[in-house]
Amino acid sequence: MIMDKHWRWNSNYAWHYFSSMKYEEALVAATKSEFMRYHHLRSCIFFSVACVETFLNVKMKDFMGKNGSSDEEVLKEIKIRKLKDKLKKWPKAISGKDIKIPLEIKSTIDIYEDLRHDIVHVKPLDHSFYLKLDDVEPEAITDAVARLMVTVHSSLDEEFPYWLLGWNYIGLNGSLAQVMEMNNYNSFMYSLRNLGFRLNGSVTPQEWIKRAMVNIKGYEMLKQALDGLEVDIEPEIPRFPHMPRLTRKWWAYQ
Structure with missing residues (x-):
């Protein structure tokens, strides 16, 4: 039953x-x-x-x-x-x-x-x-x-989900204690840009993800790049203070 x-x-x-x-x-x-x-x-x-x-x-x-x-x-x-x-x-x-x-x-x-x-x-x-x-x-x-x-x-x-790289989103409605699952298309790609990654502007988010997040090679490339960042969290955008932010140390805000 x-x-x-x-x-x-x-x-x-x-x-x-x-x-x-x-x-x-x-x-x-x-x-x-x-x-x-x-x-x-x-x-x-x-x-x-x-x-x-x-x-x-x-x-x-x-x-x-x-x-x-x-x-x-x-x-x-x-x-x-x-x-x-x-x-x-x-x-x-x-x-x-x-x-x-x-x-x-x-x-x-x-x-x-x-x-x-x-x-x-x-x-x-x-x-x-x-x-x-x-x-x-x-x-x-x-x-x-x-x-x-x-x-x-x-x-x-x-495509594999971004969180397999070990990073998570916090900050829904301004609460840094809220950990949440977002998506690759409307969140992760734009977070990469905010973290300083230069993505090919001539392709759509869907096209970029289909190229970069579909196999082990893409996983290794993104993981190495994210692991090499000096910052642990996506910078805040003053115009959008309640926008969720990507961080590798999401537990530190709980």
Whole structure:
């Protein structure tokens, strides 16, 4: 039995989990406490696995829905498949292409999924699990998750969302504490201009995004450019004080 559906604004699960993962990555680097470091490492692992599975579930839901499957059929398919099976088979199934996730991406995600299981199903024979946590590199898992999602978007001839670059928007109606998901066309491209990027003025936003945000090459280009900026937030435009602004440290305003 499917319960009545409920919808609300600003509630993209994959965006929430990816952003939470990036937040935990930043907190791992900032903390001075061993206890809190392990806390944030565990959280980063949880959110990374949740993000990957949620993203794949949504893509399969959309695919099955377009092919006439019922909600019950979609939920059954989502529930019976393990994440490793979803990673192996679903990208090809939903894209109709012989797409293969790069081995280094799949291996990284597999490692952290296994760590997630170790956290949930702890078997306390000794404390060796902490040695595994000591080897965790949050940047590696967040990058692998982003690259996986870019790869799947690319296989579907979709542009990847700007937030896979780790930046978010704040400032709706002047509230810097409000984090929100915007879009590539009416927001991100103009934010890049406000941050000093020189975009080709002879093309429309749609054309520029279709060229720059459709594959791993574009992801790497934009990520390197954004990571190299000296500023952390899009400058305020005095004429539009309530306009949302793009920032890499969106959590600092909460």
